[in-house]
Structure formats: C-alpha cells, structure tokens
Amino acid sequence: MITQSDQVLSTIEERISEVLVSRGKTAEVLDYIKLGRGKMLRPLLVVLTVELCDGELDSSVVDTAAGVELVHTASLIHDDVIDDGVTRRGLDTVHRRHGTSVAVLAGDFLFASAFHLFSKVPNSGVLSIMTSVIQVMCTGEINQLLNPALDETNYWTWAYQKTACLLGGCCRLGAIITNQDRQKGAVLQEFGECIGLAFQLTDDVLDYRGHNDKMGKKRGTDFKSRVWTLPTIRAYQQGLIPFTWYDGDFEVIQNVLEKEGILDEVWGLAEGYVNRAVGIIDQFPNSRAGDDIIDLSRAILTREL
Numbered sequence: 001m002i003t004q005s006d007q008v009l010s011t012i013e014e015r016i017s018e019v020l021v022s023r024g025k026t027a028e029v030l031d032y033i034k035l036g037r038g039k040m041l042r043p044l045l046v047v048l049t050v051e052l053c054d055g056e057l058d059s060s061v062v063d064t065a066a067g068v069e070l071v072h073t074a075s076l077i078h079d080d081v082i083d084d085g086v087t088r089r090g091l092d093t094v095h096r097r098h099g100t101s102v103a104v105l106a107g108d109f110l111f112a113s114a115f116h117l118f119s120k121v122p123n124s125g126v127l128s129i130m131t132s133v134i135q136v137m138c139t140g141e142i143n144q145l146l147n148p149a150l151d152e153t154n155y156w157t158w159a160y161q162k163t164a165c166l167l168g169g170c171c172r173l174g175a176i177i178t179n180q181d182r183q184k185g186a187v188l189q190e191f192g193e194c195i196g197l198a199f200q201l202t203d204d205v206l207d208y209r210g211h212n213d214k215m216g217k218k219r220g221t222d223f224k225s226r227v228w229t230l231p232t233i234r235a236y237q238q239g240l241i242p243f244t245w246y247d248g249d250f251e252v253i254q255n256v257l258e259k260e261g262i263l264d265e266v267w268g269l270a271e272g273y274v275n276r277a278v279g280i281i282d283q284f285p286n287s288r289a290g291d292d293i294i295d296l297s298r299a300i301l302t303r304e305l
Contacts, residue, residue, distance in 0.1 A: 008065075019116065075107075094106055
C-alpha cells in the first residue's frame with residue numbers, strides 16, 4: 001500500500017534530481033552520485049514529524065527534506081575522502097571513481113544545493129537549525145582527526161556530533177515547519193538524537209559482525225581506518241585488546257569482541273536508546289505517523305531501513 005509519505009519521498013527524490021544538474025564533466029559526477037541512492041532515513045524523519053504535528057506535506061517540506069538528504073550525502077562523500085573508503089551504497093566511492101579533488105568539490109556542490117533549498121523555505125528557522133547542525137558535524141570530524149576519542153566521555157560527544165545531531169535536527173525541523181512551540185521541538189529533537197545514537201551504536205557493532213549488503217559499506221571499515229568505536233574503547237579499557245589493536249588481525253579482534261560479550265553489550269545500549277525513542281513518541285496522540293515513526297525506530301535494530 002502506497003502511503004502519502006511514500007508519495008512525498010518520491011517527490012523529494014525528484015527534487016534532489018532537479019537541483020543536482022550541471023554541464024560537462026560535472027554533470028557526469030552528479031549523475032554518478034545520484035546512482036548511490038540512500039535509504040532516505042533523514043528526509044523520512046522530516047516528513048513523519050511534520051505529519052505527527054498535523055502539518056501539510058507541501059513544497060516547504062519537500063525542499064527541507066531534500067536539503068537534509070543532500071547534506072547527509074555531502075558529508076558521506078567527504079567522510080569517504082578522509083577515511084579513504086572504497087565503496088559506498090554498493091558503488092565505488094566518489095573519490096575512488098573521480099579523484100579526491102573532484103569528490104571534495106562535489107560534496108561542496110551538494111552542500112550549496114542544500115542551502116539553496118533551505119533558503120526557499122519561508123520559515124527561517126530551517127536555515128538556522130541546519131547551519132548549526134553542520135557546524136556541529138564539522139566540529140566533531142575535526143576533533144576526531146586531531147584528537148580521536150579514546151574514552152567513553154569523548155566517544156559520546158563524537159557520536160552526538162557525527163550522527164545524532166543531524167537526526168535530531170531533522171526531527172526538530174518537523175516542529176519548526178509546523179510552527180510548534182519550543183518544547184515540542186525539543187522533545188522531537190531528543191527523539192531524533194536517541195535514534196541517532198542507536199544508529200551509531202549499531203553501526204559500531206555491525207563493523208565487526210554485519211553484512212555488507214545491509215550496511216552500505218564494507219565490514220571492517222572502522223577497523224581498517226583505526227577508528228576507536230565503543231566496542232574497541234570498552235575492550236581496551238577492560239584489558240582485552242592492546243592500545244595498538246588496529247595493527248593486529250581483524251578476525252582476532254572480532255573474536256575477542258564477540259567472545260567477551262562486548263558487541264552484545266553495545267547492542268544492548270542501542271536497544272535502550274530505541275526504547276527511549278519509542279517512549280517519547282508514545283507521548284503523542286495515536287496516529288499513523290506515530291506508528292510509522294515507531295516502526296522506523298525499531299527497524300534500526302534490524303537495519304531494515
């Protein structure tokens with residue numbers, strides 16, 4: 001059954017295609033980026049939170065949702081450059097296909113296209129929120145490069161900056177577009193941050209036990225990039241792996257994390273954040289949008305997104 005949300009998502013994809021146009025070789029690069037269609041989680045959060053607040057799914061929603069997907073895609077392109085990622089969404093990463101300089105500029109093109117869309121939305125709060133979100137995301141990546149998170153306190157800061165702040169921002173946009181009060185906006189932002197942290201935690205675990213076709217990236221990517229995620233941080237703190245764990249064999253580290261229950265422990269934290277997110281939505285009146293958001297939240301734990 002095709003829902004109104006599904007129809008709007010189709011319109012959002014069309015809007016993205018409309019703005020990602022150019023001439024010459026640039027057009028080829030943009031067309032390649034469009035081949036790697038994502039799961040549209042962030043646009044869907046915008047749409048569903050607007051519906052949850054009894055808002056109309058008009059052109060402002062479409063432009064806002066398309067913009068957040070462009071921001072997300074741009075950040076992935078830049079992340080792949082930094083991490084020298086090989087594949088993304090089943091395709092060669094942009095920098096592997098077209099070169100690093102082109103990938104950086106293509107990401108910039110997407111950011112500019114996103115802000116073009118945000119500027120068309122009458123409510124200036126959309127532009128304000130997304131500007132702040134991108135600043136937080138960039139701050140997190142810079143700090144991670146210069147001073148990687150090696151303990152839990154810094155990990156949680158990084159996880160918020162990398163993943164949770166954008167998802168929280170998407171949900172707050174639903175309240176802003178529908179002119180809700182600050183309290184409701186804060187509640188929806190908290191919901192988004194909860195599922196963002198759950199998503200990051202499951203991503204950490206799936207790097208050691210996931211399937212490539214579900215993750216959109218190769219298993220072991222974080223290991224290869226020497227990224228300290230919560231499983232490796234906890235294992236190191238418990239004396240289970242050495243500080244230079246990344247110089248070892250992937251299968252050996254994977255076996256330690258699995259055998260010692262570290263992966264199950266971290267997955268349990270993700271379940272806790274999903275349950276907290278569901279509890280937030282349960283505070284709203286019953287609606288189809290609310291049911292869809294709860295289903296989406298629980299799908300994080302199966303990665304059926």
